Amino acid sequence: MTKRLFLLLGITLLAVIAIGCQKKESDKTTSMKLNTENLNTNASSIYEDTKQKNYTAEKGIAYSKIIESNEVIKSIVPGAYESEIKLPNENLTVKTKISIMNGKIYRIKVKVYDENNSLINDHYISLLSDDNRKQKIANGVIALNTYLEQIIKTQNYQQLESLSEDEWAYDVLIKAFDATISKALEKYTICTDIKNVNKIQAKSEKIKSIKDGEYTIQTKKDYENYFEILTLTISNGVIEKIKFSIVDGVKVFNEEYEKVFSKILYKEQCRKDLAGLKQYVSEVIAKQGMDDIDVITGATWSYDKLKYAYDKAIEDALNKQ
Numbered sequence: 001m002t003k004r005l006f007l008l009l010g011i012t013l014l015a016v017i018a019i020g021c022q023k024k025e026s027d028k029t030t031s032m033k034l035n036t037e038n039l040n041t042n043a044s045s046i047y048e049d050t051k052q053k054n055y056t057a058e059k060g061i062a063y064s065k066i067i068e069s070n071e072v073i074k075s076i077v078p079g080a081y082e083s084e085i086k087l088p089n090e091n092l093t094v095k096t097k098i099s100i101m102n103g104k105i106y107r108i109k110v111k112v113y114d115e116n117n118s119l120i121n122d123h124y125i126s127l128l129s130d131d132n133r134k135q136k137i138a139n140g141v142i143a144l145n146t147y148l149e150q151i152i153k154t155q156n157y158q159q160l161e162s163l164s165e166d167e168w169a170y171d172v173l174i175k176a177f178d179a180t181i182s183k184a185l186e187k188y189t190i191c192t193d194i195k196n197v198n199k200i201q202a203k204s205e206k207i208k209s210i211k212d213g214e215y216t217i218q219t220k221k222d223y224e225n226y227f228e229i230l231t232l233t234i235s236n237g238v239i240e241k242i243k244f245s246i247v248d249g250v251k252v253f254n255e256e257y258e259k260v261f262s263k264i265l266y267k268e269q270c271r272k273d274l275a276g277l278k279q280y281v282s283e284v285i286a287k288q289g290m291d292d293i294d295v296i297t298g299a300t301w302s303y304d305k306l307k308y309a310y311d312k313a314i315e316d317a318l319n320k321q
Helices: 002-054 122-126 131-154 167-185 255-260 264-287 300-319
Strands: 057-060 079-087 092-101 104-113 190-193 213-218 226-235 238-248
Touching: 057 131, 079 167, 092 167, 104 131, 104 167, 122 131, 131 167, 190 264, 213 300, 226 300, 238 264, 238 300, 255 264, 264 300
Parallel strands: none
Antiparallel strands: 057 104, 079 092, 092 104, 190 238, 213 226, 226 238
């Protein structure tokens, strides 16, 4: 009887201990869950707050979703381009970053700083005591975001529709974009125009049938990750200018590439191909085509790249007539 009583008491005690442990574990889990939720909430708040403080205006979209195109933008090598300009009349400094891929502007960030180097954003506006200035700055920031959206949609910053209440923002954006795009256009392998060629040796009936304008193509990446971007400027039935880039990922094949990225064994080969391109492009303008171009020994790789891109560009231009 006593043994049974002790056994019963033992079982009861174990049950109580088990229930207590389960409760503690449950409380611990609940506490951890609450802490995690609080952490996630705090992290989200920090992220949003940081986003708000990092720029004046920002817009972005997947480049594959952009329909419109622009010949100037198409000629730019993929990458992120930044500029900084000062506008003394407005007492402003503007930093702009434009991201381009596959000939599309897909992300733009603009930072505008006042005369005290304070970043203009929602937080900045909230601290302004002058209601008129606060409204003017707020309208400008809203307008900047609207402009960025328009640019990504149309791919053309030079045809923005000015909003009446945003005079300072429109001026800021146009000047900032001019500076950034100008910097982006400086990145290429070779660019030659008709002024740098002795004379046109012959005219091409095929070229004469193409309307005046700029025609840009970008080839697909090859097995080595290289692709080409070629822009032909045609006027009065003549190729007047050629801008050509061979690109390795986002690195342009040029003198800087040869110095920094090419392996020691390939430096001499790079020099030969670059020298070859200078001659090839001049001859294309002089002869108005690639049919009579002599291939230079040691520079066949660059010739093949140019020929492939040129044929594609002419085909594309003819299809647009």
